[in-house]
Amino acid sequence: MTDEVWQYEGYEPAQERVRESLCTLGNGYFATRGAAPECTADAVHYPGTYAAGCYNRLTSTVAGREVENEDLVNLPNWLPLRFRTDGGTWFTPDGTELLSHCQSLDLRAGVLERESRYTDVAGRTLRVRQLRLVHMADPHLAALRTEFTAEGWSGELEVESALDATVSNTGVERYRALNSLHLTDTEAGAANPDTIWLRCRTTASDLRIGMAARIATPEAAIEVCNEEWRAVQRFRLRLRPGHSATVDKTVALHTSHDPAIADPLGAAVDRVSHAPDFPTLLDTHRMAWQHLWQKAELTVPGDAGRILRLHLFHVLQTLSPHTADLDVGVPARGLHGEAYRGHVFWDELFVLPYLNLHFPEVSRALLTYRHRRLGAARDAARAVGRAGAMYPWQSGSDGREETQEMHLNPRSGRWLPDHSRLQHHVGSAVAYNVWRYWEASGDTDFLHTKGADMLLEIAQFWADSATYDESLRRYRIRGVVGPDEYHDAYPDAKEPGLDDNAYTNVTAAWVLERALELLRTLPEPCRRELAERTGLDTDAPARWEDISRELYVPFHSGVISQFKGYEELAALDWERYRARYGDIRRLDRILEAEGDTVNRYQASKQADVLMLGHLFSPGELRGLFARLGHPLDDEIWSRTVDYYLRRTSHGSTLSGLVHGWVLARAKRADAWEYVQEALKGDVADLQGGTTGEGIHLGAMAGTLDLVQRGLTGLETRGGALWLDPVPLPELSEYGFTIRYRGHWGVRLHMRPGRLSVRVPDSDRAPIDIELPGRTVSVAPGESCELALPHHWQPRSS
Template sequence: MKYDLEPRGWIVAEETFDPCRTAKCESIFAQGNGYINIRCALEEGYLDTYRGAFITGTFNKAMPDEVTELPNLPDVTAMEFIVNGERFAMDQGTLQSYLRTLDLHTGEATRTVQWKSPAGAALELTFRRFVSLDNEHIAAFSVEVTPTNQDIELVVNSGISTRNSNTGSQHCVEGEMRMLPGGILRLMTHTNESNVPISVHCLHKFSAKPSESLPVIERRRFVGRYTFRLAKGQTLRIEKLTCYHTGRDLPFTVYGQQRGTTNPDIVAAAGDALAAKFADTGYDALLAASAKKWAAYWAEQDVQIESDDSFDQLGMRFALYHLNIMIKRDDDRVGIGAKGMTGEGYKGHSFWDTEMFLMPYYLLTDPAAAKTLLGYRWRSLPGAFKKASENGYQGAMFPWESAWLDDGEVTPLYCGADIVTGKSSPVLTGMIEQHISADIAWGVWLYYQATGDDDFMNRRGCELLIEIARFWASRVEWQDDTQRYEIKNVIGPDEYKDHVDNNAFTNYLTVFAMEQAERCIKDMPTQWPDAYAKLSDSYDLNALAAELQDKKAKVYLPQPNADGIVPQNAQYLGLDAIDLSKYKNQQGVSSIYEDYSPAQMNQLMVSKQADLVMLMRIMPDLFDAETRRKNFIFYESRTLHDSSLSHGQHCVLAAWEGLDDMALDMYRHAIAIDLGPNMKSSDLGIHSASMGNVWQCVVCGFAGLEWHEGGLSLRNHLPASWQRAAFNIVWRGAKLHVEVTHAGITVTHRGGSAVEITVDGQPVKLAAE
């Protein structure tokens, strides 16, 4: 990988080719727009190729005994080039030069190759591609081929294939293939269980007329075969313009009809119309329209970093690029997957990542986008009710892994093998990692603090808070011996510890959720009367408020022991301590599993990721400054950061505690999760929550942004090797530009409402401009 190309801070590059290590770049170079993401698989394909086209909301269950997942849809990236009877492949013949880049500013990926075939034909090839930010249905490709030492015959096979699978599971039927007027190829298919219609169109345009042209229909593949005779020095340009439509696209739905249309003719007609429209357009014009939208995004969302190391800036922009392509900003029927839509990892499911790691970024830069994420949770309430009922609880027990709105819990039951027993390891998170419901309540609270959106609370927010609180009120367990409520047999954020009691993160967030619901009930009659009328029909709200007030006061909240350490859970401080230096210095992650089984890990004082540290991060006022610092140091020394969620949160705390070198090191670890030297780190997709974490490192860590009851504060923690950090945020309708240098913090009000904030301990009121 190469990260110092000009313009610095904008170009991610791969300068050598290894056919066994292509999957990482397919993920990190992935292109999309929130509706569709396409992995950047090389056109000609190699052993380690994982082609992928993913469209939000098209969830399907391939087999009855499998869980719902985001299907890998028909592929348009594959193109075969045959030169004088020899297939172009960079692992054959002689590869004389190679460079692949992703320009974050425009979203375009480019590959330049100089290659000599085994028989001696020398070629220069340039491949370009993008997924449109201007029209979410369009993806376009351009290839230029120039023979440099002899005349050649070039055969190009290019079209659409439904041979893709999710690691072997086929989600789409073979489908109907048809050639439309103007040479447009159309493939119609549908998912085999959820019955979502999918239409894919592709059109080829050439700078020279092919000597032969033939449509080829094979099983699960529809291509055009084009033959050219190129003279030495002649450049052939091929443009491949494609578009996708599905029955779950927003135009095919109305409010309340969550699933869209199952009529394939409607979907096909939409694709036909768009394909006919761009037949008169070319790659460059489509790219210009998309790049204009990217420029507008960067003008508002860029976080500028002046550092001694340009990788600091590139890592931030890489995160912002992916944060833009992973969210469907106008559709509250869908969430964000743990890999975005850049690969099959975690099956496209949404986790607690959304509220804790991604929500702050969207909320403080594009509140309307954050609102769609909470809208997705509200629309998913039926699945949460179902899970609560199945487990003997009331209210909304949100699934640990979520897919389509009414799927409910979609966490797989088993995954991987136990190193000791050799048996399949059960996935316990879906059963006992329950803090996600409290995390969603925290997200609702944070959204309202930042926006004051009473309409949202009236229509959705109050209901979410009430139903989540009802779950926790039924979940807490009264202990006669201690005369308190406890929460037993859970997994906290630290997933190396299962079947634990009184996980501090879970307990504190539970009390927080009940407290917010109680306050909500108090304010509803006057502030959110529609919500009050609706919920009063279902529940005795006064009785519920009394129950919540009683129970939250009696829930056990772990406190510092004699050494000042807050127990992460009831068992943690009694576990066996081991030397973790081997694992702290590991190149990859989870190497400790090569030495210990999950059962053995449960007995060791080692954490996978931030747990109590995460609690102190989102609730910094729980403990005094000395206790917070002492616990941060204690738990950081025992945390392996085997989760991509971890480094970013530790960075924020380290910055707040004045541990400047550690904070910067944590930031650089966070940006290296996907961009780092481990060429297998992102094979199954980028780590979406890590992207939100990277933003939090700078904005919440180094600029010290904290949110409070109706207030916002900033405090300067800029690293010594950085000269400046600047970014835009939105708070309570005010658009603010923040610039942090070693001389201080400057906040400029760029429009909207007047706002009160606190800067380096000083309260200030900012009016427009």
């Protein structure tokens, strides 16, 4: 295994689904899991193909209730290519003697290579080598090259290639009690013996899908043998010792979401018919990946660098430049599996800050996805008696709330009410991304139009959610759930929701402050038009000013309280639970299976209060608390960090990331443990089986942003790049390239005690670099090298 190649030696059925997720190939339009083409879905394997934004809605009966769920649809499987000798059983890793197996993911080229050696019942050895790609230049194409080699024997090999619509959404075990058959009206056909096709549609969303496959193989007569739900080709290859017979399968996929087509099937058949041969496809695919890597160049030595490149690979193939042409959001588990049903959460909060500095056009498109669903967010706010816009915790096709009403605890087998839709802080995440995108890109046109619409509507929602408490002389936001998710109600409460979640209130205050800043800077005609568009009354700014300064943030014992009353909860015997269960990341499930509830305890699933240290630099966070009338010095923050470190089970892959980020500045000696947890979350499947259901895109992008912004202190504000590096001994040297306000390829390189910045030659203005205590201007075509303090000190502003 090298920095550029992710390799698995040997076949391990228990690890197969994790490997299939991590070896997924995609291009931003669609992705296919890394399953072996000769395998069908079973307890070991799960081939899956998913197109961005392709959802369908089904109704299921759960615990005596009818519930509706929308899922990212598992599309027809284009991979099937199976083979056998002398009419025997089809070769599979599980049913035939497998002599050797190696699978390699070439990150630089975006190619999955696999080599296996099988022995048949007659003792003859067959070597199979495959190359697979999902084309990064043409987002509708994929290709599979298979080379068969007979080792020391001659004979015929029967091969079957298919497009298979006998698929369902069964990739997540805890969802299997739900309806999973999303495809209907399947029809198979052939344009000619070389080219077969399949069409179908989704049952409710009426998404039409067209898929076509072209086979190219020497000296083989191809027979079309279509079946119900499957388009099938069969042929025989004559094998000779030491000579390889090659089969190339090229596939095209279109859906009725695509622009500039008359019919998905016709478009797929036409595209595959005109597609070049495999070597040409491979060359153009590699070139497209080369261009991507140039824009997202990252140099980090050692094992951390190797994992970071894998993370970057999966971010790029989930949210590529092709995504900029689509109406899609950030799927929390990528296009790699069916966990979370392919929904869009707040995970974009961890993804867009990275994309802003490399692919701002993709960030703009992802924010436009939110803007197109602003009407649904307004409707949701009205439904609960609020003004403004209330974005859903889980979003899918049309912007309605997609959060499940019930969730299954696999430990107890019980279906339980799900109150996570009360995580209204997702609105603050949308607003945060709007503002950070503008700071990084300088896209004032977006900020003053779509961005302003969202920012002001979210501000209106927070202002209308805040009620004044005379006894506290503060505004309060009640009945919410914070990022911690373990706590969705007070012990023995009849209604769900918590009061005065610190993260929710502080970010709401930040949103209101940014909305006021925007209103002050808008030209008068724009301000009037915006007020008419959003229904903003003339008294709103004054009320926002008051609320943004007087929202209640609870404290106890000199630390920030996660929510009002957190300190009154019972202490948990952490050692007893660790001794009994070992892995207690999902402590909520453990306690519920015991007939208890985590709502009773001072125990958090993931970073909640500490998320504030992830979103805001030390100086900005102090400023926010000062505006709210609370001091926040290093001592208070350090006590707060220590307090929640002892009370967090890290039941989310995002938790290690946030803790590593925060500890790098607050408690540096402990930071690396959590950084490693974030790096290894998926590659080591630390959450115990979740990676096989899809990668954690937010955590992957977050580790990239940890290097890009967390350790450098990089901020884009006031028309300058602000840097406040923090030395982390285990990650002391690294470099990366960013795109900043029209400057392509700004290169930053960190090493102990030194920072170098190189700005590529252009006709643009110099870049101002703000460091603690000094400002440096770097002109295009110039470089500068700066000495850094031996001991990092927090910036005071």
